[in-house]
Amino acid sequence: MVMTETPIIRIRDLNVHAPDNHILKNIHLDIPKNKITVLLGPSGCGKTTLLKSLNRLTDLYPELKIKGNIYIDDDDILHPERDVSQIRQKMGLLSQRPYPLPMSIFKNVAYGLKLKGITKKDEVERRVQEYLKKAALWDEVKDRLHSSAEQLSIGQQQRLCLARGLAVNPEVILADEPTSALDPVSTQMIEHQFQELKEEYTIVLVTHMLRQARRLADYVVFIYYGKIIEHGPVNEVLDNPKEELTKKYVSAGV
Amino acid sequence: MNRKSLEEQFFRRLTQLTTVLLFVVLTWIIATILYRGIPAMSWDMITKVPQGGFYFGKEGGVLNAIIGSFYLAGGATLCAIFVSLPVALFMNIHLVKYQSFLTRIRLLLDILWGVPAIVYGAFGFTLMLYFGLRASLLAGIITVAIMICPIMIRAMDEVLRTIPRGLMEASYSLGSTRTETAFKIYARKALPGLTTAVLLALGKGIGDAAAVLFTAGFTDYIPENLLQPTATLPLSIFFQLSSPIEAVRERAYAAAIILTVIILLFSLTGRGISTLYKKYSANGND
Numbered sequence: 001m002v003m004t005e006t007p008i009i010r011i012r013d014l015n016v017h018a019p020d021n022h023i024l025k026n027i028h029l030d031i032p033k034n035k036i037t038v039l040l041g042p043s044g045c046g047k048t049t050l051l052k053s054l055n056r057l058t059d060l061y062p063e064l065k066i067k068g069n070i071y072i073d074d075d076d077i078l079h080p081e082r083d084v085s086q087i088r089q090k091m092g093l094l095s096q097r098p099y100p101l102p103m104s105i106f107k108n109v110a111y112g113l114k115l116k117g118i119t120k121k122d123e124v125e126r127r128v129q130e131y132l133k134k135a136a137l138w139d140e141v142k143d144r145l146h147s148s149a150e151q152l153s154i155g156q157q158q159r160l161c162l163a164r165g166l167a168v169n170p171e172v173i174l175a176d177e178p179t180s181a182l183d184p185v186s187t188q189m190i191e192h193q194f195q196e197l198k199e200e201y202t203i204v205l206v207t208h209m210l211r212q213a214r215r216l217a218d219y220v221v222f223i224y225y226g227k228i229i230e231h232g233p234v235n236e237v238l239d240n241p242k243e244e245l246t247k248k249y250v251s252a253g254v
Numbered sequence: 255m256n257r258k259s260l261e262e263q264f265f266r267r268l269t270q271l272t273t274v275l276l277f278v279v280l281t282w283i284i285a286t287i288l289y290r291g292i293p294a295m296s297w298d299m300i301t302k303v304p305q306g307g308f309y310f311g312k313e314g315g316v317l318n319a320i321i322g323s324f325y326l327a328g329g330a331t332l333c334a335i336f337v338s339l340p341v342a343l344f345m346n347i348h349l350v351k352y353q354s355f356l357t358r359i360r361l362l363l364d365i366l367w368g369v370p371a372i373v374y375g376a377f378g379f380t381l382m383l384y385f386g387l388r389a390s391l392l393a394g395i396i397t398v399a400i401m402i403c404p405i406m407i408r409a410m411d412e413v414l415r416t417i418p419r420g421l422m423e424a425s426y427s428l429g430s431t432r433t434e435t436a437f438k439i440y441a442r443k444a445l446p447g448l449t450t451a452v453l454l455a456l457g458k459g460i461g462d463a464a465a466v467l468f469t470a471g472f473t474d475y476i477p478e479n480l481l482q483p484t485a486t487l488p489l490s491i492f493f494q495l496s497s498p499i500e501a502v503r504e505r506a507y508a509a510a511i512i513l514t515v516i517i518l519l520f521s522l523t524g525r526g527i528s529t530l531y532k533k534y535s536a537n538g539n540d
């Protein structure tokens with residue numbers, strides 16, 4: 001598959017093994033900069049595992065054996081001597097369910113700034129506001145910045161997690177079904193933010209909703225049992241799938 | 255009607271019954287202590303150490319035991335925190351990967367939790383002799399700390415276990431290191447539960463007699479350093495209760511009131527701390 005854009009992430013021969021399961025098989029994939037790439041595929045096909053490999057969250061699961069190369073800006077992040085914290089800060093992860101940190105709304109966002117070494121009070125305040133606005137949450141929380149983040153609704157928490165992720169200034173946003181726990185209104189908000197965010201960030205999005213894929217994706221990757229079956233611009237893959245498996249999946253899902 | 259609702263009825267009744275029973279027994283215990291202890295209660299009891307003839311019903315109080323218990327339980331709890339918190343954190347952050355190993359550690363701790371206090375007392379006594387210590391505050395603190403460590407570790411472990419894995423992943427995803435994840439995210443999330451765990455252990459430490467029987471000694475004076483023996487409330491109650499003199503036995507109940515009130519105060523403070531914490535943790539500084 002030809003991709004004209006410059007790839008920010010290049011995955012080469014990525015294989016992930018669990019003790020009794022070959023989860024990802026020979027993944028070879030380029031993810032273009034400042035685009036939304038959607039990962040599609042049936043449950044259990046390895047989408048989450050692929051995302052977690054991209055920020056080495058797979059390190060937390062020693063039972064997983066990972067082989068291959070993942071280059072981000074030409075750095076091989078799978079190299080054992082790379083500083084994981086740095087890699088993870090380049091690759092913000094938005095998980096399926098929001099997990100706000102056990103502190104105030106303000107501090108949730110300021111936490112990332114602090115990790116980055118930004119501690120001057122007025123700059124922190126300015127940036128927190130900036131990121132909350134980027135995540136479309138500012139207006140709803142500006143009067144209660146110092147109350148606990150756990151009191152927010154799930155939809156608000158998810159946007160807070162987005163703001164928190166943006167605060168570490170990532171290059172890539174990895175989003176694992178970020179709207180699956182949300183109501184339609186919050187979903188729309190997140191989707192809208194994604195459209196805006198791709199100006200500055202590269203987004204890799206896992207979703208089960210074909211309609212969401214249609215609305216957001218520039219590129220679609222269809223994965224089946226750990227293999228990439230088909231991969232290309234959204235209209236090619238979703239409207240004119242070449243592979244039998246993709247056809248089946250797309251027609252069942254619409 | 256049908257079997258299901260009958261079953262449900264039965265179990266509801268059963269829980270009601272046990273609740274009532276528990277309540278009755280508790281009230282009975284407290285009523286007994288109050289009934290027998292209040293007449294013997296006096297200002298002297300909590301402000302004076304035993305004077306000559308205290309154990310024959312003459313004047314004095316149990317200040318030695320009150321202070322001794324505070325020193326002992328406080329010191330032991332402090333020591334236990336320094337061991338238990340890192341261990342519980344280690345179990346839940348570094349060892350989560352090795353579930354089967356973790357299960358074995360938990361089982362071991364549960365067994366240690368169940369070991370009778372007197373065994374810890376005997377163990378402490380052996381240790382004490384080995385190190386050439388005499389029955390003292392220090393030996394008591396060490397023994398009680400060893401005894402309450404498994405309790406504290408397991409109670410903290412249970413608290414930390416309920417913290418969702420996703421929170422840890424969220425913390426790592428932001429680029430936090432393990433240490434940052436442990437102390438800034440985990441510990442913070444867990445603090446109210448951890449407070450309860452500490453108080454649970456403190457309650458056990460302050461109320462236990464068997465562990466300090468051989469190790470802390472007993473004295474009518476307030477210890478001035480770690481190497482002096484110390485009195486404790488449970489032992490003080492025990493000695494007074496074994497007296498043939500009625501007035502002395504009555505004062506054992508007064509001492510029991512004091513111990514109960516102290517434990518009550520601890521648990522109320524704990525409650526207060528965790529409520530306050532929940533309310534203000536959002537604003538608090540790191």
Ligand SMILES: Nc1ncnc2c1ncn2[C@@H]1O[C@H](COP(=O)(O)OP(=O)(O)OP(=O)(O)O)[C@@H](O)[C@H]1O
Pocket residue numbers: 018019021023041042043044045046047048049050061063064
């Ligand atoms: N740590 C692990 N140990 C063993 N097997 C694992 C582990 N993590 C994932 N797997 C297996 O790998 C496969 C892919 O899991 P993954 O979570 O990546 O799927 P997914 O595509 O994200 O599914 P879903 O759409 O349901 O979220 C599954 O069969 C899963 O059981």
Ligand SMILES: [Mg+2]
Pocket residue numbers: 047048049176
């Ligand atoms: Mg998944």
